Amino acid sequence: MPDVLDAAEAVLARSGILAPDVDSELIVGHVLGLGRGEVQAARLTGRRLHPRDAALIAELADRRATREPVQHITGVAGFRSLELSVGPGVFVPRPETEQVTQIAIDALLAVPAPSPLAVDLGTGSGAIALSLAKEVPAARVFGVENSVDAFLWAVENSRRVGAANASIIFDDLAHALPELDGTVSVVISNPPYVPDAAVPIDPEVRLFDPAAALYGGEDGLDVVRVLSQAAARLLQPGGTLVIEHGELQGASIRSILSADGWRAPATFPDYTMRDRATTAIRS
Incomplete structure (x- = not known):
């Protein structure tokens, strides 16, 4: 085990992976059906591997070295308390979105109604919607x-996930769920917000995340403008809108929301202290 892990980590480090130890442990755990802690324990005890497993680990490490996301290789991504299936064609959920989701959860928990409604516009893998459903079962x-x-x-x-209180709907966010107009307590979205000319540096993002989930027009805010109108239609008076965005977009989004009649637009940082989410209240 130690030799196989060391070899995989070295391959990933040479390719520029930022956390080669983490990704090598995830790959080994995927092959052996172990969690990262169990992989670390097996390394310390010198667990022997079947040659077939060692060969597969080396093969998957080589795939990761091409900058294919580790989540595509293992087929899963952790998000808050969930383990989600991901792969080609869907945006891999990010840790910073977990904090944005917490804002929506807090707003939803504060709703006095016995069965509050929440809508995640542009749900992608379902990470946000399913987290809301599992963590706010009412x-x-x-x-x-x-x-x-x-x-x-x-x-x-x-x-x-098995969240009976969640529904996944195929529709465009601008026109979705007209039957809920004026009744929703919380609307949240992680829309595409990268400006068209700002091609991401990381190959994992540039080459593997779907373009429709990344790019939001010349200033990155085309979908945000649509989202502002759609959320105003869906939310009840006093309802909360939560939008994830890039670190330099908070002021522009607050301006859009203010012009559309939203109350108290405010921007909040993520755990790296970069602006990451803007909220507003439906008038």
């Missing part, structure tokens, strides 16, 4: 997605 949650590939991943994850 809520009814709808995840909306208009990419066929991402929608299929979200439906699979809904089955995987």
